[in-house]
Each structure stands twice: as structure tokens, then as C-alpha cells.
Amino acid sequence: MTMCILTVDDSRTMRDMLRLALAGDEFEVVQAVDGLDGLEVLGRNEPDVIITDINMPNLDGFGFIEGVRRTERHRSTPILVLTTESDSVKKQRARDSGATGWIVKPFDPVKLIDAIRRVAA
């Protein structure tokens, strides 16, 4: 079954890399450019897993995750945080917001897919 992945990142480079990493029959990729856009895209799509950056304009990753979790429909949609931030305070904050897991940039495509599998229902 094709899995739908929503990626939220303000960097075009990163969006392109995520799309490339997930290219293939296994995943269908939907993209958003920041937290606000992410919530909007989420309104039109049913992703199986969400991957989001933290540092973004308009609505950052923390706010986005909280927004997703406030939506009844997405309370149990796994959210992976993809970030260069690795300090434990930020990680804890992400988790407190409702993040399911995290991946440190730059990511390895294999590990990324591993992480998706690890959280996907």
C-alpha cells in the first residue's frame, strides 16, 4: 500500500531532498513550505506520516505539531521532526508538543525510511 508522507520544510533544497529520498512506489509525497501551509495542506490530505522542520517562518515546527495534535483527525498521525537542532531541551519541547520521533539533519535516506517505518501504523 502506498504510504502518504507530508513533509513540511521552508527550505526548497530540503524539500527536494526529501522528495528524492522518498521517490518510488512506496511513498506518495505531499509538501508544505511552513507550519501554516502544513496545516492547510493537512486539511486536504490524509498523510500516514508527517515529517516537519522546526525553524520555519509563519508557524514553526512546535506550533505546527501542536496544531496537528489539536485536530481530532490527526491525533494519532505519527509526526517525525527533521531538524539540525539536537539539544535535549528542544527535543523535549518537540515531544511535549506531540512529536512522535526525530531525525537529525542531514539525514540518511535509508535511516529516514527506517524511521518512517518505525512510526507508521
Place this chain on the structure above:
Amino acid sequence: MDPMEAIKATFFQECDELLGDLEAGLLTLETGDGDLETVNAVFRAVHSVKGGAGAFGLEPLVRFAHVFETTMDMVRSGALAPDPDVIKVLLRAADHLADHVSVAKGNDTALGGEDGLVAELEALSSGAGTGDAPVPSIAAAANDEPDFGFSPMMISIDDGPDEAPAGVPDWSVSFTPKDVMYRNANDALPLMRELTRLGPVVVSCDVDQVPLLDALDPLGAYLTWNVILTAPDVARERILDVFEFVDGDCLFSVEPVQAELPDLSFVLPDLEPLIPTAPDEPEPALLAEPALAPIDAAAPPAVAAAAPAAAAAAGAADAPSADGRASEAAAPTIRVDLDRVDRLIDLVGELVINQAMLAQRVMESGVARSSNIALGLDDLEQLTREIQDSVMAIRAQPVKSVFQRMPRLAREVAAMTGKRVRLVTEGEGTEVDKTVIERLAEPLTHMLRNSIDHGLETPEERRAVGKPEEGVVKLAAMHRSGRIVIEISDDGKGINRERVREIAIKRGLIEADASLSDEEIDNLIFAPGFSTAATISDVSGRGVGMDVVKRSIQALGGRITIVSKPGHGSTFTMSLPLTLAVLDGMVVTVGEQTLVVPITAIVESLQPKPGDIQALGPEGHVLSVRGAYVPLIDVSESMGWTSPDLTGPGVTLLVESGTGGLAALRVDAIQGQRQVVIKSLELNYQQVEGIAAATILGDGRVALILDVDALISLRKRTAPPPSFQLAIAS
């Protein structure tokens, strides 16, 4: 192209934007207008450059960006105030970051002077540490952050041995989720599934903690999972990795199994039934009720085996079919090969011409203006124009891409000349065709440098005349009647007309007793002879390179004017076409040929009376225009078609060359003004002297576009001697 190469190209493109944002943000902060969002945007810009650079292994860039980012983080957290001194260092860091990107692109090779800058940045961030918030040192922060490679955070969960002791075949994993784990959308099922990938498992579920139904919190967590994993070769880390995301959200242990299996109260022989993709008939289960199932299917008791199946079924039912989804979030842009756009622009240009020809033919056939055909043609014309505008808009870009290089230049020139400058930009969003943008950078650079170097006074001089020490240079872009107007103005001392006059006389550009208006004197700085001599480089006027500027503006089909007010500054105004793909031309007939003369070169058109044309020397002719004589160029003769016949009927176009010299072009007839699509003659044939380019007319014929400058200099070389030329120049 290799997809990674394509992404790398995108990255560099993005870098340019980010660097522009970075600089703009810092400049905003410098003026004190910045807010928290400005600081955040600046931080994000550095952060994103670093992130992308990390992905491509551009380590020097990442290292520098990291130090920069750390300092920006201090500003972001409020530990470091963005005062002017701090911003100065940050601006230099931004410039240096741009250099790093340039090196990474392969445009530059060497980078120097980084150590000092790094030390300054580090001093800023460590100095900030003495403030309110305790701040870790750079070194600690750097060590804290594993930037290279994928480095999952290792979790030390218990004290068990790291390696399976020899002879111990199995691992015993005990796993008790807390409710927070489910709230963050982690689930026991995928974790168990991951374990099965490591080796055969025996899973049991301890349901002792499950309360009675009336005390059951559907969002609570009550289960403990025990797993025996038969995978002797699997290191303990691999198992810990599986549980990486739930560290802290569960109780968890991994032990090597020493002897027999623990007494399992609820043994599942195989996990397979737990991970069906879509079971035909989900077992009716307590928790298969829709309200509960998707939330926390694995937690409730008694139905441990059935619940995940139900959840999976629910999931399968919920998931819309793949084609039901929008396959892509609405993309704000598409990337198109420039050739395709150019082709489209060509075609639309031909459409415009064709439409004009059609209209002309219809009118010639005597159809009434109010007839249906004529009205239809009017609509068609309207539509074609709109299509043309829309197509041209595809290639239009905001001038921002050129403007954003200017602040850095301003800083560099200011530093070199010891002046204080604030560069203000306006109308950065004004759009111009890509072809124009690309050629705008050079003249702009030149003019900005001139404004600071020659226009602005030193801080001392400014203080002496009661001006603020910091000079202001304004760069503004706007659309005005189908053209783009770019203004560079300064609040400096204005043009020193006395000196300009002196120099012009010394250079032989004007007679010592010539009477010139202020405007004429100001315009002397564009004269070719004015700036070439090295001895005037220290002059207070604005000589250096302005002739070059004027020429490149004219090459773009543009004009440049000056307004200067002594003591108050100068304003240079450039007026440019919005595109180089089409040209406003005067279509003329010469013999059997149709030619196009660029409108920008034409001053006026004249129908000379026989007495106005006078022979001069064996072959030359001059035209009398209101008492002055200008060289007359017979286009047909210049093109080598006929020998001059100046007795017949004909019209002349008074044209101005790039250097300001006037000449009259003689043609047989003027057909009218029209927009034409420019085609390169050089690319399709070869360079021809006197011809700038070609175009295709509505009837499919090729028409040549005259190069007025070349025609004038061609005539100078072949006709009267220079001494004679000078006599008629004024």
C-alpha cells in the same frame, strides 16, 4: 542531470535568496526597525544555509555557518543585544558566508581572514554569556551538536551489558508504555514489528494492570509487553534503536536471556497475525468501536491480539484511495527551460506583428471602422497585447536580485573611502525582464560606487556643513509608462561644476569660452574623454567610468539623466525598456528593403527641402537642421545597395548616437512605429556592420534592424576628414 546535482543547483539558488534575506534582515536590525520576527528570519537564513550545506558535505561552509548561527542564536534568545557594533560584525559575517557559498559553487577559490571573524563572533557569543542567561561556550555548543552524518541520540536505558555474552542466544525485551507515548502517536505495534525484523520473536502481553471496565481510561496505558527475541548476532544497540523515539515515554529494559523462558501468561507463537495489512474480517472487539479504535488500539486489555487488527482495519477503511488524494500540494512555482519561454515570446511577438499587418490590410481594403470585422480586429489586438504582456511576465523578475548585491558593495566602498553610508532601497519588487536584469548589475555597481566615492563627503566634511555624518544613498526602482526607471540619489555635495568645466576644457571637450548651461556641464561627466585620464581620478566631480555607464545603458536601449544641486546631492535617473526581446522600432523602406530603426535612437523625423541638403567634399552630404549642420547618411548607400541619390523624394530621421553625436538617416519612406521581436543575426548568420539584429515581419519577410551607432562611425571612417567633422560638430 543527476538528481543530487539538480538539488544542489536549487540549493545554491536558495542560498542566494537566503543570503539576500540575511543581509536585508541585518540592515533592518541596524536601523532599529527590526522586531523579533526579523531576528528569527536572520537566524533561519543562516540555519538553512547550514542545513543544506551539511547535506552536500560542504564542511568549511557548515563550520563557519555554525559559528555564525551560534551567535545569531544568542541574539534570538535575547542574550545578545543587536546593537550597531554587533550588527557590523554580523554583516561582515554575512558577507563572509556569501563568500563561502561562492567558493562552494566553485566561483571563487580562496577565502582569507576567517579566523579573525570567527574569533569576533565567538567573542560576541561568549561575551553574551556574562549577561542574564548563562550560555554554554561555543566549543561546548559545537560538541553538543552532531552535524555530520545521521546521528540518532543514543539512549542509555539501563546498565545491561552491551554485547550478548557468548552462548546466550536470545534477548528479553520488556516494554511498558506510558500514556504519553500513545499521545505522541507512537504505538506498540510498529515497535514489535521492527523487532521481528531483527529475528524471530515470541511476544507476550502482561495485562495485570488493566483495570475493570468502569475504571478504564481509554487514553490510558496499562499493558506491558514482553518479547523474547532470538537474534544472537544482533547487538543491543540495534534493539535500543528501535525504541529510540519512545525513550522516556515508556519503561523499558533489554536483557540477555540466561536460561529458560519466563513464565508467560499470554503467549503469542508468532507476531505475524499482529501485522495484517487488511484482514478480511476484523474480529469484533471491544475496542473496535470507531471512537476508540484509532486513538489507542493497543492499550486496552483482553483484546491485545484483536485490537491491532481492528485498528489496521479501521486504518484501511479510513485511508482514502491513492488517486483520491491530491498528489501534490499546490506548488507556487514551476521550473521551465528558458528556451521554451523564449520560443513562446518569439511566437507571441510574431503574433503581435501579424495582427498589426492584418489590421492594416483590412483597413486598406476599405472596410468601415465600425464594421464587425474592424471591431473583431480591435478585440483581437487587445487580446494579443494581453497575451504578450502575460508571456513577457513569465520572464519578469523583481530587480531585487540586483539590488540585493548593493548593500554589500556600499559597505565595501564606504570602508575603502572612510565614509559613512546608509543605503536605502525602494521598489525592489519592481519587475523587469530577465534579459535586462542580467545587464543591469554592471552599470548599477558603477553608479553606486561613484555616488559614494565622488558624491558623498567624508564624515568630517559633512559635519562641517551641518549635515549628519552618515550620508544617505537611495536606490529606487519604479515602472513609468512602459519602462523601468531606476534612480540613484545621494545627499552629498553635488557636482562641482567649476572643476568639471576646467577638466573639460583641459581635455579639449569644450572651448574655453563656451557658454554652457548647468545641465550641459553636468552631462559632460558622461563624455568619453572626461574620465579616461588617470590624473582626474581624485577629482571632486564624478568622472570615473560614467561614459562606460552611459554606453551600457544605451546598449540596453535606455537613457540616463542627471539632476544635481550643489551642496544637496545628485540624482541619476536611468530609464530602460522592460525587455530586450522586443523593441519599439520605426519601420522604414529603403529601396526594396524594409528596415527597422530603434525608436530610442530617433530624435525626430524630417522631410528636407531640396536646399537643406548640401554636398560636402567629394562624397559627403550634410543636412541643415534649424541652422545647424548634421552629417547625412544615406542608408541605401551605407548598406551598399545603391549610390547616393539625394535628389529624389525621401525622408530623414534625425538620430542620436550613443556618444551624443547627431546624424540624419535618409530613407525612402516611413511605414510607421511598431514593436518588433529581436532575432540575433549573429547567431543565425554572422555579424554585419551597421546591422544590430533582425526581425520577422508579419508577411514572413526578414527585416534588418539598423545599428545607428555603427552607421555613424562607419560614415566617419569613410567620409570627410576629421578636421572637417569637428567644425560641424557643435
